[in-house]
Amino acid sequence: MADWDPSKPILEIENLSISFFTRLREIPAVMDFSCTVMPGEAMGLVGESGCGKSTVALAVMRDLGKNGKIVAGSIKFKGRDLTNMSEDALRSIRGSEIAMIYQEPMASLNPAMRVGDQLAEVPMIHQNMSRTEALKLARQIVADVRLPDPDRILQAYPHQLSGGQQQRIVIAMALMAKPALLILDEPTTALDVTVEAGIVDLVKELGAKYGTSMLFISHNLGLILDVCDRLCVMYSGEAVETGNVEEVFDNMRHPYTQALFRSIPLPGADKNASPLIAIPGNFPLPHERPKGCNFGPRCDYFKEGLCNKGDISMSAVPDDDRHASRCERWQEIDWAAPPAKRKAVAKTPIGPVVLKLDDLKKYYSVSSGAFGGGASKVVKANETLSFEAHEGETLAIVGESGCGKSTFAKVLMGLETATSGQIMLFDENVQDTPIQARNVDTVSSLQMVFQNPFDTLNPSMSVGRQIIRALEVFNIGTSDADREARMLELLDLVKLPRAFAERMPRQLSGGQKQRVGIARAFAGGAKIVVADEPVSALDVSVQAAVTDLLMEIQRKNKTTLLFISHDLSIVRYLSDRVMVMYLGHVVELGTTDQVFSPPYHPYTEALLSAVPIADTRVVKRRIVLEGDIPSAMNPPSGCPFQTRCRWKSEVPNGLCDREVPPVKVMAGGHQIKCHLDDTILNTMEPVIKIAAE
């Protein structure tokens, strides 16, 4: 590598095309992809699932599997072409010069090997280091990635660490040989937002410290803005726009980039006044790509005879820093024009109380031994949950994994019964009635939309049949013909073509499956719908359409929506009131405006700060929480948040250590569970500010 000049690009991909070969046909996954990464630069790859961004990353590693092949183009790393390198030469580069960080840390670590051994392996292979030396280096790097108690961590097996710690180990492993290029494939997608914020900070800091170049793959535009200098937007196997991050965010020159930004909830978006604009149509399958521009059929600026004539190449946007767009019409389009289709709707009036929870508690007792022995412990999954939900209202329940939001949903649905407290559904107490004992009316009026549309539909039953089945269970309709008609109406309601009734779930895309899930939930005329992360498994452009649909049905049916989510951007966009949960406690409850502006509960403050926002105008205060969420099996004494709270010193006499704070009702019914004095709460500054406005 001695002949490589550090002023030259570290990674240069030119006209790369990758195909996967199946028995039937060749499936082109990436076409004519070019990008350059300079030393010390962070390059972002953005796009929806299936756009080929991970394939590019694996191609750089030359790990495309048996079916994948690079059919054209070159990948030059430090001036050497990787595409025709021998297996041995590749092996000496992998792990030492180019390292990779993966999406799922748990799956990427060997479950039967100690963390220390997995880390030490890297220098032992590449630098012929002795085991003791390598372990010493591992210990230092583990401390570098800010993991507490490195000696214990090195001795641990991966399953003994939390998700965030595992990801830090994967990062440490990548850094063991001080690589020149780091490929990060959705490194934080599987993690909670506050953990994500910590990891992102770490990656940025280490990148600066070691001068490592990065190829950062993500579907999250906010993260890209946070981490990267340049980005490349991909659509259906092609790079459609590339350039400097600020440039692309503020002066995008490709219709897809524009549509993408319009479909994500940014501060200022509002479900009534300025709803999100979903990208119409579906992502083309790799073997069904249109002629000409791949985005053509979904593009507002599509021009017959120009956009579908033939292959379109990247054209440079002049005067900008290596900014290029794959669009024939970018010079003609008026990029500043406001979107035409945005139509405002009236706010739904909020009706009477339909659901009232009073002091609800749910405790589990678990035994600690793997074979059932050991002392049993009480897990307090929900503690003193009290709130009301009104007709036609969207109440968001926000919190990180393990905060008890899913337990709450289970108790409400009757899958579990409450330990104590009351749930008043309309005029009925349901806290002790399991779902089997509830009558059909109650069940059909309280329904759920699930997180993962891929697993919640029966794979061997047609879509129509599944909806009819729900209708049968809810005693709706007198005859089969009746139910058939009602089923078709439901498909209309969720905006699916009626022909879909005959389809099997596998023939549907993720967004379409979620629509079927929604149709099923509304089959019995549900009054209250619990939506458990209904869009988090979907791509951003589909998310907008599905949330839009939920809002529309809500307006039509005056449904109460309990929207469980960890995504604060979408919560801010669609909810009327927000409830923030931490370790089973409701720490803050108020209208969306109250929760998203000061005074905050210290946890809400950190949560808001952790959310990446894809807007260059937004200025955020960075508050990174230390440590992990304490285990619900062994919660801290006093305030549940005291172990990570940055305001703890403001409360005198160590009150936070001793007592669970009382619920403090502020102006406008805003509830905060905190010991902090009102005067201190009122001095809090907003976390998110929009500059220059």
Add this chain to the structure above:
Amino acid sequence: MYLFLLRRVGLMLLTALSLSFIVFCLTNLAPNLEKLARTEGSVRMTDDDVANWVIQNGHGGSMVSRYGEWLGVVPGWVLTDEKGVTRGRCLQGGLTVESAPRFCGIFQGNWGTSTVFREPVLKTVTNKLAATGWLMFWVMMVMVPTALVLGVLSGMREGSRTDRVLSTFAIASTATPEYVSGVILIAFLGSATAGISPVLSSWGWIEGRTLFQGTATSAMDKITFWNFALPVITIALYGIGYIARMTRASMTEVMTQQYIRTARLKGVSFRQIIIKHALRNALIAPFTVIMLQFPWLLNGVVIVETLFNYKGFGWTLVQAAGNNDIQLLLGCSVVAVFVVLITQLISDIGYVFLNPRIRLS
């Protein structure tokens, strides 16, 4: 760990009790007892005599109390017949009513007397079990390493030519039952008139008349390669295919795991990936299967020991069943139950050591 062991041992005893009770009931059904009376007494006994004999020899009374006597928790029967001869469960070996212990069941070490071998059951069972133990030992020694190597080799590159060839062999061997493969092996390798032995013998390549001996009776005294290879191979062949398939499935699954990709992209060589990263994870599933082979072997030996006339546990079981030897059958079943349960206990504990995600504490 100790609590776990204690619970498992308790469960084992309970299982052994219920299973032995079932076997006791089945072997002590009225027709069996009648048959026993005719073989032990006289073939020409009248029906009344038979009924009398059954009662006089302690086979009267309820099934439960007889089971209790057999276990040694109910005092053994003592009866004096019309001729004034006193007989009792515990009165064997010249003991009198006064000197004999009150309880004499298997808890006291009295397993009864075998009617076929005319010796205490305990002695028969231990001797035969030891003989079968050697057979099982050599089968395991051949079967497990071969199967694991075959499985790992075919699983590490799924769909390759090695995989296809080895998989075909594994499927063929596991699809052939022992009585077929045993007969083929004897005919091909162990017969003086068929197979390759006459040819080799006429060429002077082998000393005796056969390459391997077709019967393993002489192995009872001294195990040699010559007399023991065929029975061992016959049993092992079936197991090899089975375990190799399991190992292959487990290995192919492990090879698609993300941590194998992690290792590959760390620059680990293929050889090291297999040895350091894949092997331990891939062996977790086959380990359970291997431990399950012990009970299966105990059954498998029935055919093979009879086929090769090797007087082990399986052969004894056939003799006992064929000759209505109630005490011996009961003894065999108790031993079999314990072998099965103990291997399962070992398998569970070993699993914990292989898989760090499972902890006993």
